[in-house]
Amino acid sequence: MHSSPALVDQRTHAPLGPTITALGVAAVLVVSQLYxxxxxxxxAAREFGVAEAALAWSSTGFGLAYAFGFLFLGPLSDRFGPGRVxxxxxxxxxxxxAAVAVAPGVSALVVLRVLQGFVAAAFAPAAMAYVVDQIDPRRRAIAFTILTSAFVSSAVIGQVGAQLLGDLAGWRAVFVISGIGLLACAxxxxxxxxxDLDDRPTVSVAPWRVMLDLLRNKRLVLLYAAASTLLAAFVGAYSGIQITGLADHDGLLWLRASALPAMVLTGVAAGLVTRISAPRRTVVALGFSAVGAAITAASGGSLVLIGAGMFLFSACVVAAGPAIVESISDNAGAARATAVSIYSFVLFMGASLGPQLAVALHGAGFAVIALAATALLAIGTVLARLAR
Structure with missing residues (x-):
């Protein structure tokens, strides 16, 4: 007796390499829009004739809309399938x-960035749910690590790429090129x-009921709280380096680029890293990220020490993200896309508040900003330990 082609397709798994390559490139482009x-x-501040601090709301507006977009758009994957979403x-x-490139002023820029952030939020939870649906469970941890490495490495790739392209062609051209890239990814x-699989588990109840059910899980709540500290500290530290004038134009480029090898190495070492259980990886990665932030705080303004601290910090962020996602997915049942949406919401709520943290503390100097980042990560480490 022969199985139908549809049934055979449902019983096989998507190839890891091509799948993660397509998802990873899109992940870098999407999240680079924040950083x-x-x-x-x-x-942009020079063109509009305003203080640079006023442009912090461009990042914050995108980040907040991106975070809230997860709550509204993320659950769509549980109903309509992640590939389509x-x-x-x-x-x-x-x-x-591409529309951001035509902003005539700061207010319009912030509004367009809010809209951009909201629709961009459809991608991340759908990509994570797609991995769960289509990748062999034995290779899923590696897939999560590589994909999350792409999301987090965009913090560096996005900054370096935007700085280089902005210097060559202007800030508006960066958004035009990004728009073309995103369309190519679609x-x-x-x-x-x-x-999408025809027999994939679906969630038929209202998304808000699913979210409330998930938030009754104490382990998930602790993991969400720990995740909220990760990018708040990371984005706050990078914003603090720039806004305090700690480094000149070339120094900023060097600091941003120097963290990229750490992210690449962590992704390459995914096969080894994922041998450690997800809960333990979360605690260890958050703990060492706090150490990295502490090194930058104690640097005395030395760019070499700040670079070393951000190298460790970046590697640990890449390791912590997929570990948290894996732990959340293991505790969410069929509502994994919704669970990852909540994770993404709290993660990028933190990221959106990072620039505001830097603005609020920049008068006290970079060391104070770095100490605040260290404290946040220490709290996140404790929360992750409690979640175990």
Whole structure:
């Protein structure tokens, strides 16, 4: 007796390499839209004739809308399938990203960035749910680590790429090029990835009821609280380096680029890293990220020490993210896309508040900003330990 083609397809798994490549490239482009605005702020401020601090709301507006977008758009994957949601979300993100390039002033820029952030939020939870649906469970931890490495490495890639492109062609051109790239990713995923499974677990109840059920899980709540500290400290530290004038233009480029090898190495070492259980990886990674932040706080303004601290900090952020996602997915049942949406919400709520943390403390100097980041990560480590 022969099985139908549809049934055979449902019993096989998507190839890891091509799948993660397509998702990873899109992940870098999507999340780079948050971090790329940091080095572009001086260029936009100069054109609009305002203080650079006023442009912090461009990053914060995107981050807040991105975070809230997860709550509204993330659960769609549980109902309509992650593949379909990813393609539509990337196409919408392409249009709104290109629209940012025509902003006539600061207010319009912030509004367009809010819209951009909201629609971009469709991608991340859908991508995570797609991995769970399509990748062999034995290789899923590696897939999570590589994909999360792509998300987190965009913090550096987005800043370096935006700084280089902005210097060459202006800040508006960066958003035009990004929009074209996002549209290309939508087309790539439409034709290169497998369609959603017909028999995938679905959630038929209202998303808000699912969220409330998930938030009754004490372990999930502790993991969400720990995750909220991760990017708040990371983005706050990078914003603090720039806003306090600690380094000149070339020094900022060097600091941003020097963290990229740490992220790449962590992704390459995914096979070894994932041998450690997800709960233990979370605690260890958060703990060492606090050590990295503490090194920058004690640097005395030395760019070499700050670079060393951010190297360790960046590697640990890459390691912590997938460990938290894996732990959350293991405790969420069929509502994994919704659970990851809540995770993404709290993660990027922290990221959106990072620039404001730097603005609030910049008068006291970078060391105080770095100490605040260290304290946040120490709290996150304790919360992750309690979640075990």
């Amino acid at each position: 790329g605005s940091i080095p572009l702020a001086p260029l 990813m393609v539509i979300g990337l196409a919408a993100a392409a249009v709104t990203t 087309v790539w995923q439409k034709f290169a990835l497998r369609p």
